[in-house]
Amino acid sequence: LPICPNGSVNCQISTGDLFDRAVKLSHYIHSLSSEIFNEFDERYAQDRGFITKSINACHTSSLNTPEDKAQAQQIQHEELLNLVLRVLRSWNDPLVHLVSEVQGIKEAPDTILWKAVEIEEQTKRLLEGMEKIVKRVQPGDLGNEVYSLWPGPQDVQVADEDSRLFAFYNLLHCLRRDSHKIDNYLKLLKCRLIHDSSC
Amino acid sequence: KFLDGQTAPDKPEIIKCRSPEKETFSCWWKPGSDGGLPTNYTLLYSTEKHPEIMECPDYKTSGPNSCYFDKKHTSLWTIYTIVVNATNEKGSNASNPKFVDVTYIIEPYPPTNVSLTVEKTHLLVKWLPPSMADIKYGWLTLVYELRLKAEKAQEWVTHSAGQQTQFNVLSLHPGETYVVQVRCKPDHGFWSQWSPETYIQIPNTFQERD
Amino acid sequence: KFLDGQTAPDKPEIIKCRSPEKETFSCWWKPGSDGGLPTNYTLLYSTEKHPEIMECPDYKTSGPNSCYFDKKHTSLWTIYTIVVNATNEKGSNASNPKFVDVTYIIEPYPPTNVSLTVEKTHLLVKWLPPSMADIKYGWLTLVYELRLKAEKAQEWVTHSAGQQTQFNVLSLHPGETYVVQVRCKPDHGFWSQWSPETYIQIPNTFQERD
Numbered sequence: 001l002p003i004c005p006n007g008s009v010n011c012q013i014s015t016g017d018l019f020d021r022a023v024k025l026s027h028y029i030h031s032l033s034s035e036i037f038n039e040f041d042e043r044y045a046q047d048r049g050f051i052t053k054s055i056n057a058c059h060t061s062s063l064n065t066p067e068d069k070a071q072a073q074q075i076q077h078e079e080l081l082n083l084v085l086r087v088l089r090s091w092n093d094p095l096v097h098l099v100s101e102v103q104g105i106k107e108a109p110d111t112i113l114w115k116a117v118e119i120e121e122q123t124k125r126l127l128e129g130m131e132k133i134v135k136r137v138q139p140g141d142l143g144n145e146v147y148s149l150w151p152g153p154q155d156v157q158v159a160d161e162d163s164r165l166f167a168f169y170n171l172l173h174c175l176r177r178d179s180h181k182i183d184n185y186l187k188l189l190k191c192r193l194i195h196d197s198s199c
Numbered sequence: 200k201f202l203d204g205q206t207a208p209d210k211p212e213i214i215k216c217r218s219p220e221k222e223t224f225s226c227w228w229k230p231g232s233d234g235g236l237p238t239n240y241t242l243l244y245s246t247e248k249h250p251e252i253m254e255c256p257d258y259k260t261s262g263p264n265s266c267y268f269d270k271k272h273t274s275l276w277t278i279y280t281i282v283v284n285a286t287n288e289k290g291s292n293a294s295n296p297k298f299v300d301v302t303y304i305i306e307p308y309p310p311t312n313v314s315l316t317v318e319k320t321h322l323l324v325k326w327l328p329p330s331m332a333d334i335k336y337g338w339l340t341l342v343y344e345l346r347l348k349a350e351k352a353q354e355w356v357t358h359s360a361g362q363q364t365q366f367n368v369l370s371l372h373p374g375e376t377y378v379v380q381v382r383c384k385p386d387h388g389f390w391s392q393w394s395p396e397t398y399i400q401i402p403n404t405f406q407e408r409d
Numbered sequence: 410k411f412l413d414g415q416t417a418p419d420k421p422e423i424i425k426c427r428s429p430e431k432e433t434f435s436c437w438w439k440p441g442s443d444g445g446l447p448t449n450y451t452l453l454y455s456t457e458k459h460p461e462i463m464e465c466p467d468y469k470t471s472g473p474n475s476c477y478f479d480k481k482h483t484s485l486w487t488i489y490t491i492v493v494n495a496t497n498e499k500g501s502n503a504s505n506p507k508f509v510d511v512t513y514i515i516e517p518y519p520p521t522n523v524s525l526t527v528e529k530t531h532l533l534v535k536w537l538p539p540s541m542a543d544i545k546y547g548w549l550t551l552v553y554e555l556r557l558k559a560e561k562a563q564e565w566v567t568h569s570a571g572q573q574t575q576f577n578v579l580s581l582h583p584g585e586t587y588v589v590q591v592r593c594k595p596d597h598g599f600w601s602q603w604s605p606e607t608y609i610q611i612p613n614t615f616q617e618r619d
Contacts, residue, residue: 191547367580
């Protein structure tokens with residue numbers, strides 16, 4: 001089957017288009033992550049002081065990610081792209097777990113369940129796109145290190161309700177944070193690589 | 200054998216591919232003549248990531264002469280090369296290939312909640328965009344068109360509303376009943392269907408503009 | 410000593426923290442009663458990456474009862490634990506801690522240079538992002554909303570412009586004076602204030618679309 005119309009050689013989606021789609025998807029994923037966190041926080045976490053316990057408790061905290069504009073300006077785009085890929089991959093298992101466990105939360109509204117499923121699905125789509133972008137931007141080895149920074153769901157199995165709710169709260173808190181990082185870095189990379197830092 | 204008028208089928212033509220929300224898409228084809236014999240149609244496709252030939256996953260959902268690609272088979276990140284083969288006893292014939300990038304074949308669902316309010320000197324038409332993630336999060340801009348006509352008239356009057364989700368229609372006749380529809384289109388995409396017809400009768404007290 | 414009515418100061422309250430451009434931020438507090446004695450306020454904070462207690466780097470830039478964190482002292486995606494202490498001769502009292510992630514307290518300044526140009530069939534509204542916001546680099550992404558109304562009308566009509574810095578407004582009445590304002594919001598944050606009101610009179614020659 002000829003791949004491209006009338007024999008043109010390089011018929012593929014432009015890198016600019018790939019970035020556009022990745023940014024739309026990351027924006028959507030973060031918006032959903034914020035909504036699901038806020039909904040859970042309002043319904044299950046009020047006055048439980050979970051925020052103090054969630055300090056330095058994200059499984060991705062050890063990843064050295066830029067935390068202000070100056071740091072982001074210094075980092076090479078290959079490194080930033082790979083960071084985005086690593087953060088995304090580190091959420092594969094936790095999101096699978098989140099979707100299965102959310103159904104066990106007492107009177108969890110459908111909206112929380114729907115958003116968990118949607119976030120997991122769209123994150124997989126974004127990962128597919130990021131792998132394509134990284135291959136396009138730096139054709140070398142994609143580095144498919146198996147990623148499981150996530151220690152696994154042991155807290156969630158414990159009986160006492162407070163610990164179980166905190167385990168969820170922390171997962172959603174970290175998801176909101178990491179999805180915002182991914183969204184921010186992708187918007188920045190798009191401006192840098194596609195619009196020559198002149199968005 | 201050819202004397203009995205039976206031949207291989209004509210080349211089918213892929214007429215359009217559309218996606219309502221970039222998560223799924225469908226393609227439709229127009230068969231050519233079937234050469235006087237029972238003819239079978241298969242849609243084959245490949246993508247950059249999976250260059251091996253795959254067959255249409257679902258010939259039913261989008262109706263006759265169609266192929267429906269569900270979420271699992273729809274990727275934002277690749278160009279699809281699609282061909283339809285017509286085959287009968289005498290042989291087969293393939294359509295020209297169609298190259299599809301899902302982001303550029305969006306035909307959104309129509310606008311919703313069309314509301315009509317008669318104000319002193321004009322009719323205020325308001326609507327909501329179709330519910331689609333990209334729109335809700337401000338990442339896909341839609342432009343709108345509305346059309347209206349007196350109930351018994353033949354000709355529609357069409358207005359372009361740009362990105363607005365409301366529009367003031369002037370010069371209407373008191374006592375007349377009007378029917379209104381709205382449609383929308385993304386930057387790189389196709390016009391939606393028109394929204395269902397909405398009716399309104401202009402009261403006699405309406406101040407016609409000179 | 411207590412007979413002279415002098416006591417330790419009341420507990421202060423941290424009322425708000427805001428970042429205008431995702432690169433610096435400020436917090437403001439409301440003092441309680443000073444117990445009748447000269448009272449001193451200190452803001453102390455720690456972050457996830459630097460758990461040791463640090464003091465506010467700049468009590469001046471953001472006005473009275475405030476602390477300003479410049480670029481060097483501002484990090485995103487990390488929780489700041491902030492407390493304000495009130496101290497006088499009789500003792501001291503600490504506010505409740507406030508937990509802040511700068512990522513979620515961004516409230517930009519309004520858009521600037523709002524310009525209105527009457528074109529043949531519509532009003533073109535154009536504006537610039539707030540001066541301090543570095544949009545070019547992509548660290549901050551803004552979306553915009555504009556509203557307008559006839560000068561004497563009560564109801565504003567609001568339009569969402571997405572990331573664009575201009576918008577065509579249709580269905581305006583010739584001879585009418587309109588007031589327009591624009592505001593902006595980071596992709597994930599708080600709406601700015603509305604820009605100052607800008608006025609324009611639509612000439613009588615203006616072609617109402619119909």
